[in-house]
Amino acid sequence: MKSLKEKYGSWALVTGASSGIGKEFAKYFADEGFNLVLVARRIERLEELAKQLKEKNNIDVISVCADLSKDDFLSLVLEKIKDIEINILVNNAGIGSSGRFETIPTEKEIDLVKLNCLAPLILTHHFVKGMIKNKKGAIIFLGSIVAFQPNPFVSTYAASKSFNLMMGSGLWYELKKYNIDVLSVSPGGTRTEFLRTGKSNSGLIVDEPENVVRTAINALGKKPSIVHGIINKTMIKLSRLLPLKYSTRLAGFVARTINKVIMFA
Numbered sequence: 001m002k003s004l005k006e007k008y009g010s011w012a013l014v015t016g017a018s019s020g021i022g023k024e025f026a027k028y029f030a031d032e033g034f035n036l037v038l039v040a041r042r043i044e045r046l047e048e049l050a051k052q053l054k055e056k057n058n059i060d061v062i063s064v065c066a067d068l069s070k071d072d073f074l075s076l077v078l079e080k081i082k083d084i085e086i087n088i089l090v091n092n093a094g095i096g097s098s099g100r101f102e103t104i105p106t107e108k109e110i111d112l113v114k115l116n117c118l119a120p121l122i123l124t125h126h127f128v129k130g131m132i133k134n135k136k137g138a139i140i141f142l143g144s145i146v147a148f149q150p151n152p153f154v155s156t157y158a159a160s161k162s163f164n165l166m167m168g169s170g171l172w173y174e175l176k177k178y179n180i181d182v183l184s185v186s187p188g189g190t191r192t193e194f195l196r197t198g199k200s201n202s203g204l205i206v207d208e209p210e211n212v213v214r215t216a217i218n219a220l221g222k223k224p225s226i227v228h229g230i231i232n233k234t235m236i237k238l239s240r241l242l243p244l245k246y247s248t249r250l251a252g253f254v255a256r257t258i259n260k261v262i263m264f265a
């Protein structure tokens with residue numbers, strides 16, 4: 001069987017590599033011998049990770065300090081990477097928001113949409129051109145278990161994750177003819193900073209970020225979309241048995257009762 005490097009090339013770009021799932025993607029690709037471009041705002045964290053990965057894996061690592069919710073982020077990335085072609089793109093960086101919609105500042109919601117939706121679109125649009133030319137490549141989008149139906153009190157976040165789920169799944173079909181593998185991976189609660197900073201509902205189960213990465217890599221090239229974890233998969237299947245109105249009501253009820261402390265803290 002071909003290694004990931006033989007299949008896709010030698011450079012992977014991971015957004016949100018300064019913590020959580022993105023950091024684990026970076027470590028995974030480094031162990032596979034990929035050179036890396038790491039993007040996030042906390043540059044000192046990226047540089048520390050870059051140092052470790054270079055020493056351990058004897059690879060090249062470029063750290064890019066960029067706020068992906070700002071308009072200039074693509075030029076900051078391109079300035080640092082020059083003419084390097086990206087063979088695997090991981091659209092991982094994301095933030096959450098929760099609470100009653102009318103109480104969340106508009107600017108926060110706009111930044112969320114820019115980071116969670118617009119940045120993956122812009123990066124994918126840019127880097128897919130090289131992949132099409134090379135007739136190989138891979139693109140991973142981060143969905144979530146909340147992407148599969150409306151989720152009151154995390155309405156904007158859930159909608160942004162639906163965007164990633166649908167975008168990745170649509171491109172899986174479109175880009176197949178160029179030998180480009182696209183995957184949307186949807187984790188449930190994962191033990192990262194996200195659970196704290198997004199004031200997010202962790203759900204019943206919390207898993208480790210490295211397991212999410214393993215699930216994604218195992219599914220890449222085999223299917224358009226994967227939900228991480230058997231219980232998450234079952235919950236999504238069960239909720240789909242209900243008419244949307246009722247599954248939405250159920251999600252709202254759960255958010256208001258079980259998660260009240262987290263959501264409205």
Ligand SMILES: NC(=O)c1ccc[n+]([C@@H]2O[C@H](COP(=O)([O-])OP(=O)(O)OC[C@H]3O[C@@H](n4cnc5c(N)ncnc54)[C@H](OP(=O)(O)O)[C@@H]3O)[C@@H](O)[C@H]2O)c1
Nearest residue numbers: 016018019020021040041042067068094189190192193194
């Ligand atoms: N953890 C979960 O329970 C869970 C569940 C389902 C889906 N997800 C998805 O998984 C992805 C990764 O989340 P995580 O759990 O690993 O969270 P995390 O530990 O909070 O990591 C988020 C990453 O995104 C980066 N980021 C945030 N805002 C940014 C900005 N404006 N510009 C550039 N980078 C930014 C952060 O880096 P800086 O702060 O240094 O910029 C960090 O590296 C997200 O898309 C999230 O929606 C997470």
